[in-house]
Amino acid sequence: MALTIASLLCLAIVLSGQAYQKSDLSRELFFFKANTTGFKNDPENVLDNLPEGVTPETVKQMQVAASAGNMRDIYQVGLWNYCEADLKDGKEENWHCVDRQSYFWFNPFQVWKLENTSIQAGLPEDFQSGIDTYHKVSRWMFISYMIALVLTIAEILIGISAIFSRWGSLITTIVSTAQTLFMVAAAATSTALYGTLISVFRTVLDPYNIEASWSAKMLSVLWIGVAFSVASGFFWLISTCCCSGKSPHKKVVVEKTPYTYERVASPYLGGSGNAHQMHDMGGNHGQTGHTYEPFRQQHV
Known part of the structure; x- marks a missing residue:
């Protein structure tokens, strides 16, 4: 100019x-x-x-x-x-x-x-x-x-x-x-x-x-x-190639990774969504401190 x-x-x-x-x-x-x-x-x-x-x-x-x-x-x-x-x-x-x-x-x-x-x-x-x-x-x-x-x-x-x-x-x-x-x-x-x-x-x-x-x-x-x-x-x-105008801000889109995990129903509780209780190695039964949630792997 x-x-x-x-x-x-x-x-x-x-x-x-x-x-x-x-x-x-x-x-x-x-x-x-x-x-x-x-x-x-x-x-x-x-x-x-x-x-x-x-x-x-x-x-x-x-x-x-x-x-x-x-x-x-x-x-x-x-x-x-x-x-x-x-x-x-x-x-x-x-x-x-x-x-x-x-x-x-x-x-x-x-x-x-x-x-x-x-x-x-x-x-x-x-x-x-x-x-x-x-x-x-x-x-x-x-x-x-x-x-x-x-x-x-x-x-x-x-x-x-x-x-x-x-x-x-x-x-x-x-x-x-x-x-x-x-x-x-x-x-x-x-x-x-x-x-x-x-x-x-x-x-x-x-x-x-x-x-x-x-x-x-x-x-x-x-x-x-x-x-x-x-x-x-x-x-x-x-x-025309650079130093002119304002470049629009690009939005970073976070997509799902190829492998994701979803919570599934427990096969031990009749398909209910609650976590079932597992027997631990010490023979304790129904201990709430030793419960686990099984997950299903899904390929996207």
Whole structure:
């Protein structure tokens, strides 16, 4: 149960990335970060290092868009939204986060007001292809996180039944297994997806001095949550065999032994149930101190 709660806390921290504008922790957690200061502040260097197939006119149009205020210095992407800021004297200031939305994905052309322009058409096809792949997979990634969140909460609630019954542990184990699968899927998808996106940005936009990176803190919290999830599933499985619920008290039934003895009627007294008197070795007759009870052996 403790491991499940720890997994839920890690998942909640990941989901809070970029979701709260005034929270320092929230701003430190992001899947993807773009820094455009090199492109905006050193236009001549960009023009001197253009890749093949890119004309100076295309770059100049991008610089005009940047100078018009359509391009901020810093962009950080979370699961729900992105936040943007200005960089002054090495400090990030004037943070602004867009509204949170389901199935969010970061579209640089839309954010930078470059959609359906000659600039978008002038960029290599690999860049547009990478953005399209990111758009499609991001929807599955969002669904995985939501299912993992719901299953984690359900795992905690159903796990309470494991205190009273091993059947409760079995059901909890099934839910935990599903939760772990979606947790791993969400983490793996995030890592692969944003790793690919960063690679595309670095390959295509590096000549424009636009830097791309991700948050090591975000990835650490995410995969620690996965580790907690896997560990909790293992211990829930163990609890189906032991350490779960209360074993019913077994009643000890004392059965008759194979050989028992019952009192029988005396053949010397006409079948009466009274003990008959036996002659003892000393010749005494009818002495009450020397009476015996014959018994019959019965096999059960």
